[in-house]
């Protein structure tokens with residue numbers, strides 16, 4: 001018997017693909033029907049990859065054609081599975097942490113570019129602006145926050161919260177702080193294996209009593225390794241800030257840092273790049289700028305990678321000194337350093353706001369307005 005293609009299509013209009021509302025012709029799932037005498041070949045694309053869905057689709061097509069068109073038709077069904085790609089931007093991973101609204105990971109490809117210094121100053125500037133700030137020093141290779149916040153001799157206390165013993169972060173300059181450095185001896189070299197470090201970090205995140213936090217800053221170890229992956233998978237990181245100097249070797253590593261956050265398995269939005277040690281200004285010649293590590297390297301990198309440029313911080317002796325004495329330089333009021341960190345912090349907050357505005361409302365609560373923060377004006 002010679003079959004008619006239209007009869008086959010009409011028959012297929014009676015059935016749907018599992019999980020899809022419209023009939024399989026109307027939904028566009030049926031891609032092609034070919035007839036060769038009493039043979040019918042149906043090409044169909046479905047979104048559900050399960051074996052069960054494929055089998056069910058095939059059986060239903062066979063049954064409906066045999067019933068409605070020709071009971072002895074020889075039927076071949078070619079099923080292609082096309083799983084719709086999940087939207088990649090603004091994805092939040094990890095379990096949300098009650099009370100913590102935004103988690104910003106601060107990273108650098110290369111070590112020693114001032115990642116911890118920038119993180120500490122961002123933290124105190126956010127606190128000055130009126131935000132509730134937490135800082136988690138996850139730099140397992142060289143935790144420097146206890147020194148930078150002058151709390152190296154303190155230890156987090158245990159508090160009882162709803163019958164559970166929780167770690168209470170140490171507080172300094174309005175910033176709640178936990179560091180992997182609180183749990184190691186200053187002179188002891190600790191060799192952290194990946195899973196051990198992740199466990200310690202998980203405890204500092206989930207077994208600590210952080211309370212209400214607007215911005216939790218995460219000082220990551222330098223580089224792009226295993227530990228970064230574990231942290232990103234364990235925590236709902238809002239976005240990442242990359243710190244680099246303008247120097248070529250640092251930029252090459254910063255590029256890798258950006259690539260790490262953008263890769264599919266991590267997929268954390270990059271809030272932008274900070275250029276640290278952008279130029280040197282001697283105190284006695286405040287108008288002179290010396291571009292020791294090159295000029296605008298990180299700014300150009302940001303343009304190149306199409307990520308925001310968040311700001312530049314000069315190389316200033318007092319920034320280093322302030323770090324060493326344990327009082328972040330941005331606390332020095334009415335200085336160009338304070339100004340530089342304020343400009344940087346406003347840009348970071350703005351990027352977080354922009355990023356959160358693009359999130360569906362069902363996501364965990366995020367800061368979507370800077371109202372109430374007089375220090376920050378919306379662009």
Ligand SMILES: Nc1ncnc2c1ncn2[C@@H]1O[C@H](COP(=O)(O)OP(=O)(O)OP(=O)(O)O)[C@@H](O)[C@H]1O
Nearest residue numbers: 111112113114115116117142314315316319320323
């Ligand atoms: N803008 C700056 N001006 C002057 N000194 C700075 C500046 N930024 C950082 N430093 C100094 O550079 C040194 C390295 O900085 P920091 O420890 O913050 O770097 P890092 O990138 O966090 O290093 P690590 O590899 O340990 O993660 C410190 O002595 C710090 O005080």
